[in-house]
Amino acid sequence: MSERLREKLNILADAAKYDVSCSSSGGNRKNDNKGLGDSHASGICHTYTEDGRCVSLLKILLTNHCIFDCAYCVSRKSNDITRAAFTVEEVVELTMNFYRRNYIEGLFLSSGIFKNADFTMERLLRVVKKLRLEERFNGYIHLKTIPGASEELIREAGMYADRMSINLEMPTESGLKLLAPEKTHQQVTQPLGFIKNQIVQFKEERKIIKSTPKFVSAGQSTQMVIGATPETDKEIMQTAALFYKDFSLKRVYYSGYIPISYDNRLPMIGSQPPLIRENRLYQTDWLMRFYGFHVNELLNDANPHLDIDIDPKLSWALRNLQHFPVDINVAAYKVILRIPGIGVTSAKKIVQARKFGKLRIDQLKKIGVAYNRAKYFIKCADSPYQLKDYQGSQIKSFIQAESQSKYLKYDTSQLILF
Amino acid sequence: MYNYVFDGSFEGLLCAVFNWFERKPGQVKLQTEATFQPDAFMPCLQIVNEREKADRVWRGLQSKLSKASLRKFYCTYLSELEEGYTALFEFACYLFAEGPAIENNYGNPYVLALSKIAKKVEREKHRMEAFIRFQHNADGIFYCGIDPDFNVLPLILTLFKNRYADQQWIIYDLKRDYGLFYDLSKVEEINIDFKQQPKTTGIANPIVSAKENLYALLWKDYFKSTNIQARKNTKLHVQHVPKRYWKYLTEKQFEQDQPEF
Numbered sequence: 294m295s296e297r298l299r300e301k302l303n304i305l306a307d308a309a310k311y312d313v314s315c316s317s318s319g320g321n322r323k324n325d326n327k328g329l330g331d332s333h334a335s336g337i338c339h340t341y342t343e344d345g346r347c348v349s350l351l352k353i354l355l356t357n358h359c360i361f362d363c364a365y366c367v368s369r370k371s372n373d374i375t376r377a378a379f380t381v382e383e384v385v386e387l388t389m390n391f392y393r394r395n396y397i398e399g400l401f402l403s404s405g406i407f408k409n410a411d412f413t414m415e416r417l418l419r420v421v422k423k424l425r426l427e428e429r430f431n432g433y434i435h436l437k438t439i440p441g442a443s444e445e446l447i448r449e450a451g452m453y454a455d456r457m458s459i460n461l462e463m464p465t466e467s468g469l470k471l472l473a474p475e476k477t478h479q480q481v482t483q484p485l486g487f488i489k490n491q492i493v494q495f496k497e498e499r500k501i502i503k504s505t506p507k508f509v510s511a512g513q514s515t516q517m518v519i520g521a522t523p524e525t526d527k528e529i530m531q532t533a534a535l536f537y538k539d540f541s542l543k544r545v546y547y548s549g550y551i552p553i554s555y556d557n558r559l560p561m562i563g564s565q566p567p568l569i570r571e572n573r574l575y576q577t578d579w580l581m582r583f584y585g586f587h588v589n590e591l592l593n594d595a596n597p598h599l600d601i602d603i604d605p606k607l608s609w610a611l612r613n614l615q616h617f618p619v620d621i622n623v624a625a626y627k628v629i630l631r632i633p634g635i636g637v638t639s640a641k642k643i644v645q646a647r648k649f650g651k652l653r654i655d656q657l658k659k660i661g662v663a664y665n666r667a668k669y670f671i672k673c674a675d676s677p678y679q680l681k682d683y684q685g686s687q688i689k690s691f692i693q694a695e696s697q698s699k700y701l702k703y704d705t706s707q708l709i710l711f
Numbered sequence: 712m713y714n715y716v717f718d719g720s721f722e723g724l725l726c727a728v729f730n731w732f733e734r735k736p737g738q739v740k741l742q743t744e745a746t747f748q749p750d751a752f753m754p755c756l757q758i759v760n761e762r763e764k765a766d767r768v769w770r771g772l773q774s775k776l777s778k779a780s781l782r783k784f785y786c787t788y789l790s791e792l793e794e795g796y797t798a799l800f801e802f803a804c805y806l807f808a809e810g811p812a813i814e815n816n817y818g819n820p821y822v823l824a825l826s827k828i829a830k831k832v833e834r835e836k837h838r839m840e841a842f843i844r845f846q847h848n849a850d851g852i853f854y855c856g857i858d859p860d861f862n863v864l865p866l867i868l869t870l871f872k873n874r875y876a877d878q879q880w881i882i883y884d885l886k887r888d889y890g891l892f893y894d895l896s897k898v899e900e901i902n903i904d905f906k907q908q909p910k911t912t913g914i915a916n917p918i919v920s921a922k923e924n925l926y927a928l929l930w931k932d933y934f935k936s937t938n939i940q941a942r943k944n945t946k947l948h949v950q951h952v953p954k955r956y957w958k959y960l961t962e963k964q965f966e967q968d969q970p971e972f
Contacts, residue, residue: 295925298929299928299929299932302929302932302933302936303932303935303936304936306932306933306936306937307936307937309937310936310937310938310939311939323873324873324874324876327876327877328876328877329874329875329876329877329878330874331870331873331874331876333840333870333874337837337840337841338841338951339841339842340841340842340934340952340960340962341947341948341951341952342934342937342938342939342948343938343943343944343945343948344938344939344940344942344943344944344947344948345942345944345946345947345948345950345951346939346942347951348934348937351933352937387929390922390926391926391929391930391933393845393847393853393875393878394844394845394846394847394853394926394927394930394961395843395844395845395855395875396844396930396961429877549942551939551941551942552941565941566941566942568942642815642817643817645815645816645817646815646816646817646818647818648812648815648816649813649816649818649819650818652818656817656818659820659823660817660823
């Protein structure tokens with residue numbers, strides 16, 4: 294019995310690992326029924342795998358049987374792999390017992406599509422219902438929306454799940470057509486739109502009737518596979534920006550494609566996953582969400598790709614030297630945020646601290662500003678007087694010469710693959 | 712210049728602040744009894760703990776500081792660091808002398824130190840919330856022993872109490888020799904004498920429950936199969952899970968040796 298369970302867990306955790314969503318934040322389910330679990334606003338990463346990704350949820354598929362044949366997916370119909378399926382009770386047992394030992398924050402449940410969308414969605418719903426109603430589980434539940442499932446099922450699932458997500462997979466419609474001819478972007482946008490409207494509706498209702506149940510309180514997210522098809526960074530980030538805007542998504546995840554197939558439409562097995570590119574895309578994503586950058590400032594027709602050797606904020610600053618140097622003792626918070634080497638925390642501290650007197654270099658360093666990087670872009674109380682105006686390329690080489698970037702060894706820019 | 716010597720308690724620290732305003736001795740050096748070395752050229756003053764004075768200072772802090780700063784103040788105290796005590800003392804004197812506006816003056820070394828030490832403590836608190844691994848014992852209690860860098864048990868109490876409301880648990884700080892025990896209704900502070908192994912209480916019974924080993928094994932399996940080999944990044948892994956915490960983690964124990972706690 295336990296041997297079979299181990300085997301299933303191995304197969305179905307392995308199949309679910311390419312879904313990168315890991316966040317357990319934003320849930321606000323309180324333990325008011327003296328049950329198990331209480332959502333923590335900021336989420337907790339309970340451990341990290343050896344590839345450095347966080348493990349906060351028990352991330353498994355209900356089954357890896359699938360009727361679809363998407364070239365980028367490890368569970369595709371034509372792939373010769375061991376198939377397995379959990380029973381509803383097994384998933385509930387695993388979740389409860391892992392949670393009791395403080396191994397996880399909750400459950401991330403996805404599934405291959407067996408029979409049809411409604412049948413699959415109904416199974417997923419049974420798991421979350423049992424957890425919430427019978428086991429009084431108040432931990433975090435991230436549930437996949439199955440494209441094509443009926444709205445009644447999605448609506449009911451939303452009452453029990455904290456977050457729901459549905460993957461866009463390919464950043465452009467043409468990419469998706471190439472690798473998954475049976476799927477379209479419309480299949481994704483329709484449920485995303487439905488859930489978004491439901492969230493708004495439930496929120497409105499709660500303003501009037503306090504006892505309105507929660508509905509997907511941690512919002513929705515999606516994921517795009519990077520590097521499987523020849524999209525530019527510009528296309529990827531513009532799609533992301535559009536989805537943030539249209540569907541009020543909490544997160545868009547970017548997953549560097551890990552070669553898993555000998556299909557000649559895809560990168561070969563053994564080729565390196567595009568980790569640096571993925572990193573740069575996440576940095577851009579952060580700049581859009583927390584630093585007030587518009588996607589077109591970072592990526593446009595003149596710069597369709599992000600620089601590999603420097604981060605996107607620095608590369609924006611070097612292209613726009615007319616905005617610098619910024620006097621950090623007078624500049625607005627929004628302007629300070631745009632200086633390379635200054636993050637959100639330091640920017641807030643600077644704005645607070647300068648009320649008490651002009652800030653000096655040593656204070657900036659102590660506050661946590663990466664001064665060696667920021668010094669080309671700022672003026673403070675004791676900045677040395679500088680006669681020379683440096684070119685962007687000069688500043689870049691100064692910064693690169695001093696920095697200990699983990700990417701310096703990949704200094705050569707990547708050749709165009711397609 | 713004076714040496715102020717206090718007993719290391721929160722009350723003692725607050726009394727030292729009271730004393731400074733009472734006597735106005737100029738610059739002082741705050742030290743704890745445990746580490747105090749007498750100095751031939753500096754007079755020394757032993758701080759006497761008085762509940763009333765401490766309360767008065769605490770009320771003053773409460774009225775002058777925001778909730779966030781008060782939390783920082785308390786966290787810095789829990790760090791148990793000498794420089795933390797100094798920062799708290801100087802910060803409190805600075806606050807009472809200059810008024811509540813200074814709480815965010817990060818240009819001041821003590822305000823910044825307070826914020827930095829508090830951050831360290833909060834980080835350790837968050838790590839404990841993440842890395843505690845309960846072991847289900849035969850007596851039905853979920854047990855975990857820890858030895859955190861800072862005294863974070865008071866900070867993690869609420870989270871565990873809210874979260875594990877339907878199971879009995881013990882979190883024991885082996886370094887400071889006290890623990891928390893939740894008995895399904897309230898959390899109590901406990902002390903366990905590990906040498907005596909009292910038979911009556913059955914606390915910290917090394918015999919685990921029947922299913923414990925199965926779930927520990929399943930968790931290890933899960934940890935292995937969720938890893939993507941092609942993305943291996945040991946540096947990042949160790950950065951997120953520093954090696955000194957591995958002894959807590961079920962997934963980092965090898966098959967033959969069971970966790971000691």
